[in-house]
Amino acid sequence: GITFDMPLSCSNRHIKQFHQVPLDPGCLLECDAERSADRLGCAAVDFPVAVVLPAGGSGERMGLATPKQFCTILNRPLISFTIQAFERLSWIGTVVVVVAKENHDLMLNIVKKFNHTKVKVVHGGTTRHRSIFNGLRAFSSTTDSLTPKPKVVIIHDAVRPFVEEDLLLKITLAAKEQGASGAIRPLVSTVIATTSEGYLDHSLERAKYRASEMPQGFLYDIIFQAYQRCSEFDFEFGTECLHLALQYCGTNAKLIDGPPTLWKVTYKRDLAAAEAIIKETLSMSACIIAGAEAEAVELAKALQKNLNMMETDVIPCAKESNTEYLSKTRNFIHISRTASNFLGTLDMVKRFEHTDHARLYPVVVVWVQLNMTNKSVDSQKTDELAFRTLASEVILGNVLLYGIQIDHTKVPEQWERSVERLAQITVALIRDRNAALTGQLLHA
């Protein structure tokens, strides 16, 4: 987990600017755009592509005991998000993850827990360049090897979790044609040179320069040869793979403009921003499942109107088994009329435990209990107890179960206010995905 000693100040505008670019598609789940993009990739990439993810650093600038690549967001290590961004692409083969020896078993556990089937783990070196070279060495030139060398290798920092398929495709095809390619971004600050006494020597004309980001792509033979030829100084102090390809193989990288999401998680604020973006992306849609009763259907439609910041579907209870809805969102709101009947919710929750749906991201289930009559206190107590017990069980399967009670009233203004409050509480629960509130019966 992460503890912050600073307020999380990711403004909506800030997050929104990332919204245009669908982020870690695991968040957005498989959708038509994703599938057609992957088909595009398969059609365009008719040669083997592999990945090297350097993850052997200690994350000193993060200032946490845990190396930043293993810090968790929603109970999942940062590196798993990055791996997923590559694994989900069918035209990408082996993903070599380079970790420090002491983190080897930890990495194997992550591979197992999150079912990262394309990953091969190797040991890193004392610097990033040494780690990358170790990663490249994991491929073998013998064709019958389990890890045959690829035509193109993508090198990408394990702490850059947001990388889109269309950029990976451009980087890969450019590397195939030019021998090397790299993502770039406009500079945010001006670059200056300082004198040895700490004074300004000169500043660079910012418009003429770009920030070199990741991913970068190379013909495998070129970057491998560059590493074989480079100096000890490069290994010790170098930070740019594109420079090695130019310096030692005369290969000028093709530079490709990337989206703002390419940034490297380096400081605590970066981890907070990554968490906010992942949560925001997970909260873009919801499925409202209405019980059979007319009042439940009426509440579902009123709630849908109030959840206007989300893309919502309303389906009748019977259809909830329709797997089409399972793949479109990870947020489910189950409205049932009688206090004791959260069995419908129970069915749905149990279903998630046996699907991959909650493996990578927590699934939220909000049980809305529509009270049409004043139930006796005792039966409410029993429900709360049973509900809390269920919530404590399903959280083990990464399903977050919340409860909200709403009292029906025929007074229009009162009913409108209750539904608005129900929507506000629902959005807050979905957005924050806070385990501490699971099993609680809140009141709209």
Ligand SMILES: Nc1ccn([C@@H]2O[C@H](COP(=O)(O)OP(=O)(O)OP(=O)(O)O)[C@@H](O)[C@H]2O)c(=O)n1
């Ligand atoms: N000996 C090293 C050093 C770094 N890296 C990896 O290279 C990427 C980018 O490096 P950086 O952001 O500098 O990571 P750290 O070195 O861990 O950070 P710091 O400099 O703050 O210690 C990270 O995924 C990091 O794990 C690596 O594989 N081997």
Ligand SMILES: O=P(O)(O)OC[C@@H](O)[C@@H](O)[C@@H](O)CO
């Ligand atoms: O120096 P760091 O290890 O933090 O970063 C390594 C790379 O991400 C960085 O050099 C990029 O500019 C890409 O080359």
